[in-house]
């Protein structure tokens with residue numbers, strides 16, 4: 687019998703923990719009274735995080751005239767939202783650090799794809815000028831997190847899925863449907879629920895390959911666009927070998943014109959650079 691969601695999740699003895707700092711920071715960002723000093727104090731408590739924030743603010747992307755060595759200044763320059771993004775990326779990275787993965791799954795490729803998707807999802811959600819529920823960057827970062835979890839807890843299946851996708855030049859999700867009775871979208875949503883992520887994020891993760899869903903939800907549509915850009919720019923995840931088509935209905939759900947593809951492609955270059963600088967600071 688093929689592997690089910692329950693087979694995978696029940697083999698997880700200890701769910702990778704999302705560090706408390708993310709929860710704390712999310713709370714702090716809701717509070718209008720929060721200052722750059724409060725955020726700095728929180729960052730200083732988390733080992734290695736201050737160094738990462740400084741590395742990011744001093745990366746080529748921000749092109750500072752002189753090096754920034756003060757975390758509070760870095761917080762002011764980057765803004766609270768960017769700080770939130772780096773904390774989430776750092777924490778998710780940490781939750782999986784040192785874990786043994788399927789041998790054909792490359793962690794770096796995975797994070798590059800996830801960060802590019804996160805930056806593009808955020809950009810497209812903003813472009814739509816629609817009120818989106820939940821954080822677009824977090825969704826983009828976590829949309830494929832199920833692949834990471836499967837790579838750790840179902841490594842044999844993951845090896846087979848990636849090999850089949852490569853052999854038949856099909857997508858990861860298509861290969862999954864031929865080998866197991868679940869998929870990375872379901873597994874990822876399961877983890878996001880365990881992490882008590884907002885319902886909108888869990889739903890979008892579960893449905894990020896489901897056109898019926900992204901034709902109705904701006905957040906999921908933005909992530910679909912992020913996957914399209916990652917595919918065009920050859921920043922795919924391991925196990926995705928096909929050139930992914932863009933669902934044409936995405937334009938209307940995002941409230942954008944199809945003709946703006948060129949402009950959007952031009953603008954997302956900046957988002958890709960932002961993702962690269964975050965990756966190098968990780």
Ligand SMILES: [Fe+2]
Pocket residue numbers: 829830870894895
């Ligand atoms: Fe996916």
Ligand SMILES: [Fe+2]
Pocket residue numbers: 799803829830913923
């Ligand atoms: Fe993806």
